[in-house]
Amino acid sequence: MPYKFSFDLSRVPRSFFRGLVRAAYEKNMHKRIGRGVRQLAKKLKIRELTGLNISDASMLVEDLVDIQIRNLLYREKFLKTKKRALFLPHCSRKYMDNRCQARFDPKIPSYYCAHCSSDCLINKATALGKERGYGVYVLPGGTCIPQILKKNPYEGVVGVACSQELKKGGGFLKNKNLPGQAVFLIKNGCANTKFNLKSLKEILMKTGFKSTE
Numbered sequence: 001m002p003y004k005f006s007f008d009l010s011r012v013p014r015s016f017f018r019g020l021v022r023a024a025y026e027k028n029m030h031k032r033i034g035r036g037v038r039q040l041a042k043k044l045k046i047r048e049l050t051g052l053n054i055s056d057a058s059m060l061v062e063d064l065v066d067i068q069i070r071n072l073l074y075r076e077k078f079l080k081t082k083k084r085a086l087f088l089p090h091c092s093r094k095y096m097d098n099r100c101q102a103r104f105d106p107k108i109p110s111y112y113c114a115h116c117s118s119d120c121l122i123n124k125a126t127a128l129g130k131e132r133g134y135g136v137y138v139l140p141g142g143t144c145i146p147q148i149l150k151k152n153p154y155e156g157v158v159g160v161a162c163s164q165e166l167k168k169g170g171g172f173l174k175n176k177n178l179p180g181q182a183v184f185l186i187k188n189g190c191a192n193t194k195f196n197l198k199s200l201k202e203i204l205m206k207t208g209f210k211s212t213e
């Protein structure tokens with residue numbers, strides 16, 4: 001039902017909206033809206049579209065809301081950073097066997113895409129990250145992140161992963177006081193995982209930093 005009043009929020013400072021998101025996040029309000037999330041999952045036919053039961057679908061939607069709130073919360077701080085890293089999941093490579101020409105460097109630790117397939121999601125995301133000045137890493141798991149951040153003084157991080165990994169990573173970054181932005185997988189699993197390239201494009205912003213990785 002439309003509002004019975006008109007409003008113009010253009011004079012409300014942005015800090016108010018930031019404060020609103022922060023308050024909602026800190027008070028775990030998004031966790032308390034379980035019923036609303038379940039109704040949304042039902043309305044959007046998440047169960048029919050994904051084959052998930054309603055409880056799993058609700059949990060997923062709740063986690064996605066959580067990620068979006070964190071993105072909003074840290075966006076401004078993230079945009080002020082100059083040197084940034086992009087962490088991509090190795091399970092989104094086109095091939096998981098030796099047809100993938102990526103070199104793995106255990107000292108980093110990261111895969112380095114050799115660009116063997118133009119339709120490989122990791123190839124496209126790597127190009128996107130490098131174009132925008134990010135240090136790009138293709139990780140076999142989230143445990144590689146502390147090692148990379150220890151060796152490289154990144155000021156901001158973009159991570160692509162499943163929502164559970166993103167939640168874990170978000171906690172780690174918070175402890176390190178590093179602003180992060182996240183893109184969640186739209187298809188999870190051990191291989192052939194997928195993320196939305198357009199969402200990644202929107203999250204990545206050009207930095208002044210010239211990538212050497």
Ligand code: SF4
Nearest residue numbers: 100101102113114120
């Ligand atoms: S394009 Fe890169 S990541 Fe994809 S299969 Fe080839 S070497 Fe591996």
